[in-house]
Amino acid sequence: MPEITREEVAHLARLSRLALDETELDGLAAQLDVILGAVAQISEATDAADVPPTTHAVPVENVHRPDVVTPSLPREDVLAGAPAAEEGRFRVPRILDEEA
Amino acid sequence: MSDLTRLTAVETATAIAARDVSAVEVAQAHLDRIAAVDGAVHAFLHVDADGALAQAKRVDAGELSGPLAGVPLALKDVIVTKGVPTTVGSRILEGWVPPYDATVSERLKAAGVVVLGKTNMDEFAMGSSTEHSAYGPTRNPWDLTRIPGGSGGGSSAAVAAYEAPLAIGTDTGGSIRQPAAVTGTVGVKPTYGGVSRYGLVAFSSSLDQAGPCARTVLDAALLHEAVGGHDPRDSTSIDAPVPPVVEAARRQDVRGLRVAVVKELSGEGYEPGVQERFDEAVALLQELGATVTEVSCPHFRFALPAYYLIAPSEASSNLARFDSVRYGLRVGDDGVNSLEDVMSRTRAQGFGAEVKRRIILGTYALSSGYYDAYYGQAQKVRTLITRDFTAAFETADVLVSPAAPTVAFPLGAKLDDPLAMYRQDLATIPSNLYGGPAMSLPVGLSEGLPVGLQVMAPTMRDDLLYQVGGALEAALHDRWGGPLLASAPELEV
Numbered sequence: 001m002p003e004i005t006r007e008e009v010a011h012l013a014r015l016s017r018l019a020l021d022e023t024e025l026d027g028l029a030a031q032l033d034v035i036l037g038a039v040a041q042i043s044e045a046t047d048a049a050d051v052p053p054t055t056h057a058v059p060v061e062n063v064h065r066p067d068v069v070t071p072s073l074p075r076e077d078v079l080a081g082a083p084a085a086e087e088g089r090f091r092v093p094r095i096l097d098e099e100a
Numbered sequence: 101m102s103d104l105t106r107l108t109a110v111e112t113a114t115a116i117a118a119r120d121v122s123a124v125e126v127a128q129a130h131l132d133r134i135a136a137v138d139g140a141v142h143a144f145l146h147v148d149a150d151g152a153l154a155q156a157k158r159v160d161a162g163e164l165s166g167p168l169a170g171v172p173l174a175l176k177d178v179i180v181t182k183g184v185p186t187t188v189g190s191r192i193l194e195g196w197v198p199p200y201d202a203t204v205s206e207r208l209k210a211a212g213v214v215v216l217g218k219t220n221m222d223e224f225a226m227g228s229s230t231e232h233s234a235y236g237p238t239r240n241p242w243d244l245t246r247i248p249g250g251s252g253g254g255s256s257a258a259v260a261a262y263e264a265p266l267a268i269g270t271d272t273g274g275s276i277r278q279p280a281a282v283t284g285t286v287g288v289k290p291t292y293g294g295v296s297r298y299g300l301v302a303f304s305s306s307l308d309q310a311g312p313c314a315r316t317v318l319d320a321a322l323l324h325e326a327v328g329g330h331d332p333r334d335s336t337s338i339d340a341p342v343p344p345v346v347e348a349a350r351r352q353d354v355r356g357l358r359v360a361v362v363k364e365l366s367g368e369g370y371e372p373g374v375q376e377r378f379d380e381a382v383a384l385l386q387e388l389g390a391t392v393t394e395v396s397c398p399h400f401r402f403a404l405p406a407y408y409l410i411a412p413s414e415a416s417s418n419l420a421r422f423d424s425v426r427y428g429l430r431v432g433d434d435g436v437n438s439l440e441d442v443m444s445r446t447r448a449q450g451f452g453a454e455v456k457r458r459i460i461l462g463t464y465a466l467s468s469g470y471y472d473a474y475y476g477q478a479q480k481v482r483t484l485i486t487r488d489f490t491a492a493f494e495t496a497d498v499l500v501s502p503a504a505p506t507v508a509f510p511l512g513a514k515l516d517d518p519l520a521m522y523r524q525d526l527a528t529i530p531s532n533l534y535g536g537p538a539m540s541l542p543v544g545l546s547e548g549l550p551v552g553l554q555v556m557a558p559t560m561r562d563d564l565l566y567q568v569g570g571a572l573e574a575a576l577h578d579r580w581g582g583p584l585l586a587s588a589p590e591l592e593v
Contacts, residue, residue: 004464012463016416017423018456019444028460031518035461038519039405043473045481053479054486056306056336057292057535058559063335077199083430090425093433093442 004032104129105262109171109319112265116159116170123156123170127214130172134216134263136593142238143248143258145177146185147217159212167322167346169212174258174267177218178225179310180299181205184215188301189223189233189251192450193428202299203331204268204310211326216264219254223452224419225275225303227251228524231515232454239511240283242549242588246508249279249524255313256283261591266323267313272304273407274504274528276311277540281503281552284542284584286320286569287313289528291559292535293338295324296331304414305336307407307532315585317541317569321349324562340560348563349570355389357568358497362556364400365501365527373546378502381543381553384575385500385568395496397488400530402481407529408522409465409478416462419455422447457518482533489534493558498568501527503540503552531556539565541573542584550584 006029013020013028020028075088084091104126107115115121131149138144152172159170180186180198182205187193201209208215222232230238230253240248241261248257252269256279259267269276271289280287288311295310302308312323328342361382366375386392424430424446432445451459465474492499505526514521531538536559540552553572557564577583 008464009460012460012467014444016459016463017420017440017444017447018451018459019441019448020456021448024448024453024456028457031457032461032464035408035457035518036464038522039408039474042402042405042409042477042481045399045402045477045484048477048480048484051480051483053476054482054533055479057486057533058336058338060293060336065332073199078426081196081199081427083424083428084433092425093437093439094435095439 004029004036105133107265108316109168109265109314109322112171113168123159123214124153126170127152127156127172127216130216130264137261137591138263140239140244140591141241141257141261141263142236143174143219143254143261143263144217145187145189145220145235145254148184148215151184152214152216155209155214159214164210164212166211168326170214171266172214172216172264173208174217174219174255174264175205175215176221176252176255176267176269178221178270178301179204179268180301181215181218184218186218186301187235189221189235190450190452190455191234191429192422192446196427200299203296203333204327205299207327213326219252219258219267221254222251223455224301224415225251225270225272226415226454226458228274228278228521229514230254231511232452234452237511240508241591242284242508246510246549247282249282249504249508251275252279252313256280256285256287259283259285259313259315260585260588265315266319268310268327269313270300270308270310271532272307272411273532274525276313277528277538277552277554278504278524280313280540282508282550284550284588285313285315286317286539286541287311288320288324288539288565289531289537290324290328290562291338291537293336294342294537294562295328296334296337298331298333302418304411305418306414307411315583317566317573318346318349321345321566338560343560343563345563345566349566351567352571352574354385354568354571357390358495359385359390359392359568360395360492360496360499361392362400362499362501363394363396364398369523369526370502370505371507371546374502374504374506374551377544377546377551378553381572382500385572388571388575393496395492395499397492397530399481399484399488403485403529403533404522404526406478406481406485406533407525408461409474410482412458412462413465413475414462416459416466419459422450485530486534489530489536498564499556501554503527503554507546507549507551527554535559537562537565539569541569543572543576544584545587
């Protein structure tokens with residue numbers, strides 16, 4: 001049976017870029033334990049051992065489109081939906097420390 | 101109440117084409133109906149009255165024509181619409197106005213369909229009750245204290261409440277079919293790749309599929325045909341003609357058709373009332389000349405665990421795009437907080453509990469050390485489930501089961517128990533994992549609430565769903581003296 005600790009959930013939250021609060025971490029640890037307990041049944045499908053995995057329902061490979069130039073969306077239309085834009089670009093929060 | 105809202109899509113289109121009524125009158129009648137009942141039902145997140153009336157005028161001016169010209173439709177808020185807000189039921193996209201149209205939106209416009217607005221849904225289509233919408237739940241028109249199913253509860257409720265004769269839903273694990281089942285409407289998940297995913301906000305890319313919701317099988321077929329077909333902008337779109345769904349819906353003949361009941365999709369977890377209506381409908385198919393057998397699909401019992409590993413894994417990756425940079429919410433950008441802090445705060449505030457749960461679950465299933473046991477094993481099980489389908493279709497043309505294990509449950513009943521909510525998708529998930537098409541259509545009432553029967557067909561044989569559905573629907577309407585929805589209680593207007 002899986003046992004997922006609060007620390008593990010905190011680690012997963014960091015990987016997922018989710019700033020969860022203490023209450024959420026506690027709640028999720030308990031819920032994930034139950035959910036993982038249920039999905040762990042998948043290991044009972046013992047005849048899966050030598051079976052190739054399915055990644056996609058309908059096999060498709062190397063789909064190419066014609067190499068034709070088509071107009072992009074107007075820049076201002078795209079930036080209109082951004083939380084912050086400046087000089088015709090997306091403005092992002094600081095990504096480097098000042099010393100860096 | 102205006103009679104115009106009670107017409108089928110076919111009747112509406114015929115009346116408009118004959119100039120018995122204008123598309124503008126039809127659109128206005130539905131906008132009035134929405135104004136009257138949607139306060140109680142809450143099927144819509146956004147009503148686009150101006151856009152709907154403008155499109156209706158174009159139909160009346162003869163600029164647009166076709167079998168669905170002038171017919172109103174409710175569009176699930178997971179499909180992007182140029183100039184019309186698209187939230188996916190989430191705070192993280194609140195107020196976002198897409199700069200482009202999904203292929204589905206484009207095709208609807210070109211067909212002269214009048215899009216009334218965007219419908220409510222579980223956030224990012226994760227849920228089976230529409231209670232995980234950040235904007236409050238939708239209520240079932242049959243009983244306003246109950247859920248309309250999910251994630252496409254807004255689309256199914258809009259159709260059941262006569263707010264629109266047609267709607268578009270999306271189905272990743274049952275989000276078109278389970279809502280159809282619990283609202284007494286028709287819902288179809290086409291073959292994966294049958295309808296373009298371009299502009300469909302991704303949840304689980306290998307499973308997501310858009311499809312029609314309607315009050316009759318024929319109406320669903322017309323909508324299926326209007327939005328289906330190859331799209332070069334979706335590399336997983338199937339490059340083949342849409343199966344002949346409209347012709348099949350009109351055929352009304354199942355003589356000699358081989359129907360198999362899936363043994364594993366019954367018993368524990370299925371309500372007795374649901375099972376009874378299902379058994380009666382199967383008996384009716386036999387009376388209509390179909391041969392009925394039972395088939396075993398031994399790996400279907402692993403479908404639910406496989407789905408709840410594959411879908412959250414894909415979701416954890418897909419939802420990484422909500423990074424507070426290109427669209428939607430941004431929280432904590434004070435000039436001091438780093439990009440990573442801003443991203444983490446935005447996502448924590450913008451996503452609801454179920455979305456966070458699935459992102460964490462998916463991140464776990466994809467982690468090194470767990471990958472083979474969870475995600476890898478789930479993909480192998482997906483192969484075994486596909487083989488079960490393939491084997492079953494050697495002796496049967498279609499498979500049938502109840503579409504949902506229960507009738508509509510009361511709001512709040514399963515909110516604190518994620519696993520109980522997940523079990524709503526017991527019967528619908530196998531077709532998503534396999535990729536084949538499946539339909540839910542109403543077959544009666546249990547405890548005064550609708551029960552749906554599911555028909556499953558081989559990939560690219562969507563026409564078989566409509567052939568079975570059309571024949572069964574006609575026989576049931578004869579038996580009932582009209583459609584099941586006619587027995588739904590009138591909403592207070």
